[in-house]
Amino acid sequence: MKSKKINILCSTVDRAGQxxxxxxxxxxxxxxxxxxxxxxxxxxxxxxxxxxxxxxIDQHHIYQDRIDQKMKKYGFDTDLIIVASKHKSSDGRSVLTAHFTGNVKSADFGGKPYELSVASPGIMSSILKNMQTQAREANYEINMESTHHGPSDIRIPMVYAEIGSGEKQWSDPDAGEIVARSILEAEEMDLPVAIGFGGGHYASRQTKLLLEEDIAFGHNFPDYQLADIDKDLIEQAFLKSGADFAYFDRKSMPSAERERIREIIEELGYPILREGDIKELKGLEWDRFLRIRYMAEKLCSGGRFRITDRLRSQYLNSEGWVQEGNNLKDSEISSKLVQETFSADRGSLLNTLEELPLVYIERDNGTISNHMIIPAEHVKITMQDITNECIKILKEHYEVKYAPQENLLYIVTERFSPMMAKDMGINPGPLYGKLANMETVTVNGKTIRPDMVHERKIKEIPLTNSPNNPTRS
Incomplete structure (x- = not known):
């Protein structure tokens, strides 16, 4: 079946469109x-x-509700309308934008109140990314705008592609060339789709995510409209955008509105992803991502999961990966081992985890959970690797001993004791610092070695895996 042509709508009264x-x-x-x-x-x-x-047409397109039906009636049927238009702003900035149409409370510039048009997130994402590529040598910003103005009564997908923000830019041939090429080179992008909440008319955080990450945006509601949106409009936004999840520009949203909207979205059955979650989406199919997110939330509620590059490249993007995620297994390593290694050298622990095929979870306080998500066929060797590398890190900071019969690891720590120093007749002051730095000092003709004022402690760490080639007692 022959596909329908894409209709590009412009107006004789719109200089940028011309x-x-x-x-x-x-x-x-x-x-x-x-x-x-x-x-x-x-x-x-x-x-x-x-x-x-x-x-x-010789009228302004923002007042053309049901123009899709008129196109069909007169033999110009289509499945997509791209509107070539101007963007007007008092600040006169040079900007290329794209957005969807619809209204929240009032309909002062076309359309109907509380009505949204059908969005085409994949096409808008492609247009904006094309604009970004084409405009590298031009002095134009690229922005996704929040949903605004008419027409809203449109039954097929529609997206606006615009030049802003004044007469100078509307007539700029470079801008006309960039937008024309961006439209003609636009391709449907099959990406997870978000509904955006918060931010300004120029949705800067959403734009950044759209341009840099593997997601698209449908309708977006700026912070000044949040108080006027209700459950029906939010559901309409999800359905008319074919959206998969919501994104909050949290800092811009009043806490009461954020909580109210969160409850509505959860009631509708959609997840809310943070920026960190979205970054983990890169290169993954939506169903695979959701499976990992569900497992991570179950293991450590409120934590932020991190998919290592090795897992992503070797397993998650391979054709043999089971889509339902049944070959991923939650695995638990010694919590004390992770805790002590994290305290000794956070950077080395994170580097170790990044080199392995797994998902690890950061708690809200920044520490690392001892629960990992690992391909089932590699659980044993990966857990072994984590144990060995943690012991290696600890050995760089402490004396380490291993008792194989009990599968216990002992780390011996020495710490400067102000109380022991005081008992040796040393008053608080610069000498404390020297002793803490393992320097020998002399007090009243008496030599005080660091070991004389350091407290020796032994910590016991139960292991869930027996290490290879351990340091034996």
């Missing part, structure tokens, strides 16, 4: 329709090529 149209017509061969349907009075022109159709 600029984009002029550059579209310079690319490839376009045929101008000679006989326009007389009944469509505002139709000013139609241009077609193999894959696209430019539809030009």
């Amino acid at each position: 600029n984009i149209k002029e550059h579209l017509l310079l690319k490839g061969e376009w045929e101008k329709a000679k006989n326009l349907p007389e009944a469509w009075e505002e139709l000013a022109g139609v241009y077609e090529n193999k894959d696209y159709r430019i539809i030009e």
Whole structure:
């Protein structure tokens, strides 16, 4: 079945739209329709090529509710409308934007109150990324805008691609060229889709995530609209965006509104992902990611999971990986071993974990959970590797002994004792620092060695795995 052409809508009263149209017509061969349907009075022109159709009207497109139905009625049926338009702002910034349409409380600029258009997140993501690539040499910002203005009564996906923010930019041929190419080179991107909450009209944090991570955004509600959105509108946003999860620009959201919206989203059955979660999505199928997230939350509620590059490249992206995640297993290592290693050398512990095929979890306080997620067929050897590397790290800081019969590890620590120093007749002061740094000092003609004022303690660590080549007692 032949696919329908993509309709690019522009208006004769929109200078930026005309600029984009002029550059579209310079690319490839376009045929101008000679006989326009007389009944469509505002139709000013139609241009077609193999894959696209430019539809030009002499009224502003933001007031064109149901224009998709009008297109179909007059023989210009399509599954996607891209609107070439201007973006207007009093600050006069040079910016290229894309966004979806719809209204929250009022409909002062087209559309209807509390109605959202059907979004095309994959296409908008592609357009914005194309803009970013094309505009590297131009002095233009790239931004996803929050949902605003009409039309809202549209039954097929629609996305606006815009030049902003004033007469100078609207007529800029470089901007017209960039947006025209970004539209023609746009491809549907199959990515997990978020509904955004918070931030300003220019959704800067959402834009950054869209451009840098493997996600797309559907409708987005800025912080100044949050008090006016309700359950029905939130559900409408998810359904009309085909969204998978929600993202909060948390710092910009009033806490009461954030909590209210969180409860609605959870009631609707959608997850809310933090920025750290989204970064872990890179390169993963959505179902695989959800499985790992579910397992991590079950093991350490509220923690932040980290998928190591080795697990991601060797297992999660391989064709042989079981999609349901049944070959991933939660594994537990000695909590005391992890705790002592973390305290001794956090950086070395994290480097060790990053070199292994696993998922580890950071608690809210920054410490590392002793629960790991590991491919089932590699649990034994990976746990063995973690144990060995932790012992190696501890040996760099402490005296370490291993009792194989009990499978216990002993670490011997020495710490400067102010009380022992005081008993030796040393008053608090610079000498304490020298002794703590293992320097010998002289007090009243008496030599005081560091070992004389250091307290020796032995900590016992039960192991869940027997180490290879341990330091034996």
